[in-house]
Amino acid sequence: MLADPSKKYVAFPTVNLPDRQWPSKTLDKVPQWCSSDLRDGNQSLAEPMDNQRKRMFFDMLLRCGFKQIEVAFPSASQTDFDFVRGLINDKAIPEDVWIQVLTQSRSDLIERTFEALIDAPRAIVHLYNATSPIFREVVFNMDKAATLDLAVRGAKQIRQLCEKYPQTQWTFEYSPETFCFTELEFSLEVCEAVAAVWEPCAERPMILNLPATVEVSSPNVYADQIEWFCRHFSRRDRVSISVHPHNDRGTGVASAELALMAGADRVEGCLFGNGERTGNVDLVTMALNFYTQGISPGLDFSDLKGIVEIVEQCNQLPVHPRHPYAGELVFTAFSGSHQDAIKKGFAAQKQRESNIWNVPYLPLDPADVGCSYEAVIRVNSQSGKSGAAWLLEQNHGLKLPRGLQIEFSKAVQKETDTSGKEMSTSDVWRLFRQRYGLVDQPVMKLLSYDIRSDENNLRHFSAKVNHQGKEITLSGSGNGLLSSAVDALHRSFDLMLEIGDYDEHTLGHQSHSRAVAYVSCQRPQGERVYGVGIDSDVSSASLQALFNASAQLLR
Numbered sequence: 001m002l003a004d005p006s007k008k009y010v011a012f013p014t015v016n017l018p019d020r021q022w023p024s025k026t027l028d029k030v031p032q033w034c035s036s037d038l039r040d041g042n043q044s045l046a047e048p049m050d051n052q053r054k055r056m057f058f059d060m061l062l063r064c065g066f067k068q069i070e071v072a073f074p075s076a077s078q079t080d081f082d083f084v085r086g087l088i089n090d091k092a093i094p095e096d097v098w099i100q101v102l103t104q105s106r107s108d109l110i111e112r113t114f115e116a117l118i119d120a121p122r123a124i125v126h127l128y129n130a131t132s133p134i135f136r137e138v139v140f141n142m143d144k145a146a147t148l149d150l151a152v153r154g155a156k157q158i159r160q161l162c163e164k165y166p167q168t169q170w171t172f173e174y175s176p177e178t179f180c181f182t183e184l185e186f187s188l189e190v191c192e193a194v195a196a197v198w199e200p201c202a203e204r205p206m207i208l209n210l211p212a213t214v215e216v217s218s219p220n221v222y223a224d225q226i227e228w229f230c231r232h233f234s235r236r237d238r239v240s241i242s243v244h245p246h247n248d249r250g251t252g253v254a255s256a257e258l259a260l261m262a263g264a265d266r267v268e269g270c271l272f273g274n275g276e277r278t279g280n281v282d283l284v285t286m287a288l289n290f291y292t293q294g295i296s297p298g299l300d301f302s303d304l305k306g307i308v309e310i311v312e313q314c315n316q317l318p319v320h321p322r323h324p325y326a327g328e329l330v331f332t333a334f335s336g337s338h339q340d341a342i343k344k345g346f347a348a349q350k351q352r353e354s355n356i357w358n359v360p361y362l363p364l365d366p367a368d369v370g371c372s373y374e375a376v377i378r379v380n381s382q383s384g385k386s387g388a389a390w391l392l393e394q395n396h397g398l399k400l401p402r403g404l405q406i407e408f409s410k411a412v413q414k415e416t417d418t419s420g421k422e423m424s425t426s427d428v429w430r431l432f433r434q435r436y437g438l439v440d441q442p443v444m445k446l447l448s449y450d451i452r453s454d455e456n457n458l459r460h461f462s463a464k465v466n467h468q469g470k471e472i473t474l475s476g477s478g479n480g481l482l483s484s485a486v487d488a489l490h491r492s493f494d495l496m497l498e499i500g501d502y503d504e505h506t507l508g509h510q511s512h513s514r515a516v517a518y519v520s521c522q523r524p525q526g527e528r529v530y531g532v533g534i535d536s537d538v539s540s541a542s543l544q545a546l547f548n549a550s551a552q553l554l555r
Contacts, residue, residue, distance in 0.1 A: 012217040015184070015224035022223050025261035030290055030298050032240065032266040033283060034068040035061050037311075038083075039102055041274040043073070045315055051083050053314040058087070060310045062094060065299045068124065070100040070268070074116035075109040084116040093121060098171065100124035105154030114161045122169040124207065125162070127154045131190055132178035148190050151176075155197040172198050173207035175244070180212040180222060188232055200238040207266065208233070211244035212255055214277075219251045223258035230263035242266035245281045247273055252281035257289070271311050272319050272326060285324040292363045301325075304369040331366040331376050333387075334422075340386040342376060379412060379423045388412045388428050395425055397507040398432075401518050403500075404530050411435055436532040437548025443468060443555075444547040446540060451481055459484045465547065482519070485543055489550050497521045497553060499546070500528060504538055519545040521553065529553060 002008070038057060042048050049057065054071075061069050071087065072080035084101060087093055099120065103113040105127055117123050129150050136142050142150070155174065162170040174194045176187045191208050200206035210229060212222055226243065230236055243264045245255040256267050269275075273282035284304070287297035301307060304326050308319050321328040333339045338361055345359035352358075357365050366376060373394050379387045389405045392398040400408065415431060416423055423431075433439055449463035461484035462475045476488030482499055489495045500520040506513045515538040522528040531549030535541035 012181075012221060014221055015228055017224045017228055020224055020227055020262075022227050022258060022262035023220075027257060027260060027290065027293055027295065030287075030295060031260055031264065032068060032242075033066055033287070033297075033299060034070060034100060034242070034266060034268040035066045035270065035283060036070040036244070036268050036280060037061070037270045037274065039070045039073055039080075039100075040268075040276070040280055041270040041315070044274060044276045044279070045317070047316060048079075049314055051079065051086060054083055055086070055092075056310060057314045058092070060307065062097065064301065064307065067096055068098045068100055068266075070102065070124075070126065072116070073102045075103055075112035081112070081116050084120075088117070088120050095121070098122045098124050100126055100173070102126045102128065103154075105129045105150045107153075107157060110154060110157050110161065114165065117168065118165065120168050122171075124171040124173050125158050126173040126175065126207075126209070127151070127158060127194075128175040128177045128209075129154070130178045131176040131187060132182040134181070135178050144186060148193055151190050152193050152197055155194045159198055171205040171207060172200075173209055173242070174198075175209040175211055177211065178213045179210040180214070180225065181216050184225060184228055188229060191229075192234060195233075195235050195239065200235055205240070206238065207240045207242050209242040209244055209266075209268065210259075210264075211268075212246055212252075213244075215246055215248035215251060215255065218249070219254040219258045222255045223262040226259045226264050227262035240265045242268060244268040246275065247278040247281065250278065252279070253286050253289070256281045256286055271307070272323060274311075274315055274317065282324070284326055288325045288364060288369065291368065302368065302370055305371065325364065325369060328375075331362060331371055333361060333376065334379075334382045336382065336387065339390060343386040343390045346373075379416065379428055388423075388432070391425050391428050392432060396429060398516060398532075399503075399505055401501055401503045401520075403520060403528075404518055404532075407528075407530055408432060408435070432532075436530055437544070437551060438532055438534060441466075442544075442548055443551035446544045446547060447471065449540070449543060451484065451539075461485055461488055463488065463543065481539055482542060482546060485546055489546075493550075493554060495550060495553060496524055497550060498524070502542070504542065507534070515541045517541040517545040519549050521546065521549040523553065527553070 038054055058069065072084050074081040074084045087099060093099055101113055101117065103109050113125065131147055136147050158172060176182055176190050179187050195206060198204060198206050210226060230241060241264045243256055243259040245252045267281065269281035269283040271284050273279040284301060287299045288301060290297040308326055312318055319326055322330060324330060333342055341360035342362065349359055366373065379391065388408055389400045392400060411431060412423060445466045447464040447466060451459055451461050453459055458477055459480060460477050462473060464471060464473055474488035474492050476484045476491055478484035478487050486497060486499060500522050502519055504515055504517040506515050514534055514536050516532065516534045518530065518532055520528055520530050529549050529552040531545040533541040533544030533548060535544060
């Protein structure tokens with residue numbers, strides 16, 4: 001490797017467009033979506049999909065709501081040809097869906113493509129040829145005139161064949177394949193010539209696809225190219241301008257979004273960005289980005305986990321755990337500060353009169369793509385007080401007081417530091433129950449109790465408890481239930497303690513719901529412990545919480 005490889009490269013030239021309009025635009029409407037998974041995505045796989053996997057993928061794309069699906073390059077292989085014929089013969093294409101097929105501008109390949117499409121109800125025939133200088137000069141040894149002639153001859157043949165098979169609704173798509181590094185004036189010249197052959201109108205729809213075949217510039221330059229082309233193309237109102245960005249620089253989604261602001265109408269790409277090299281623009285990410293701007297994308301990704309499973313099965317490639325929206329960990333916070341912000345954000349969200357989503361660190365509600373809130377916060381040694389508290393609230397309805405959150409988080413951190421591993425929801429619940437007495441046989445279990453008042457309004461308390469396997473009776477007096485129980489503990493065990501904090505709430509909204517009580521106790525020396533009790537009777541829950549706390553001091 002060179003010490004300074006930058007000397008091998010030159011900056012990509014900008015577009016002279018001083019009055020560009022796209023920077024002030026916003027994404028205010030969704031594009032036409034075209035999935036290229038079964039063609040562009042499939043060709044990039046080490047093991048291309050067989051027809052069974054392709055059909056599974058096709059059916060899933062239909063459920064997602066795609067109306068344009070590039071299904072094959074039927075002249076390239078018998079497998080692709082048979083897949084197209086299978087869709088047509090099985091009448092598997094819904095009335096409102098267009099299948100799209102790809103062909104190079106070669107007479108024999110175009111003929112074979114139309115053989116595959118006989119009796120298709122609706123079809124987009126996608127013709128392409130490379131137009132950039134390096135492809136003209138190095139790959140194909142053709143000058144501009146020959147390149148233009150190749151495109152025009154292909155367009156003429158396609159129009160003739162479309163007229164030969166009028167039973168099919170046809171749309172013609174043309175791509176100057178390497179548009180993003182072709183001279184803009186020459187791209188325009190070729191597209192004008194092809195459009196003159198097709199004569200686009202309502203009866204003869206046409207798509208001009210302007211791909212970023214290889215990302216060679218920053219997204220703003222691509223947007224300039226699209227806006228320049230839209231301004232200069234003479235039949236702009238009669239064609240749909242499509243983009244097909246690749247992701248070589250990691251900015252495929254940005255390029256597509258800016259291209260829409262610059263005037264494009266349509267986007268071709270793949271689910272989760274599959275494709276050659278670093279892939280195509282990710283249609284899942286791009287579509288869900290629209291939701292976060294208050295716009296429905298027109299695609300249904302509400303069962304995103306199910307879609308991931310099918311795509312992984314068909315592509316035999318994993319979706320990265322940090323992939324936007326779809327990855328296993330994208331909604332997950334391990335950091336204590338993140339967890340605290342998310343927990344408070346969810347609490348505030350419940351209190352708002354408006355349902356407008358506004359939760360820290362979560363630009364999209366995980367529930368909108370079929371993810372449970374259990375995946376939002378996960379606990380390891382990096383987690384703070386809010387992580388475990390969140391899991392207990394979401395899964396068991398417990399709303400821990402702040403002091404108990406802090407105290408329990410220390411126990412969780414000790415456990416995770418020892419194991420070096422993440423704690424599951426069940427691990428957190430197990431540790432909480434063991435630590436605060438929510439077990440079948442606590443050290444001191446309340447069996448029954450009685451409380452009565454005398455003429456001086458002093459409360460007299462008595463209770464039967466099972467203490468370490470033996471049934472004993474406790475008696476005490478005070479000005480309330482818990483204070484008299486504290487007196488009883490002092491008399492029976494010589495245990496000096498004071499009640500610090502006390503909280504309680506129901507574990508549901510119904511009148512017969514159980515109650516949970518949280519009690520903190522401390523010795524005169526200052527040692528503080530917590531106990532928790534759950535019972536259908538709130539007084540019994542309070543007493544059991546007190547006994548569970550005192551049991552820790554008795555140890």
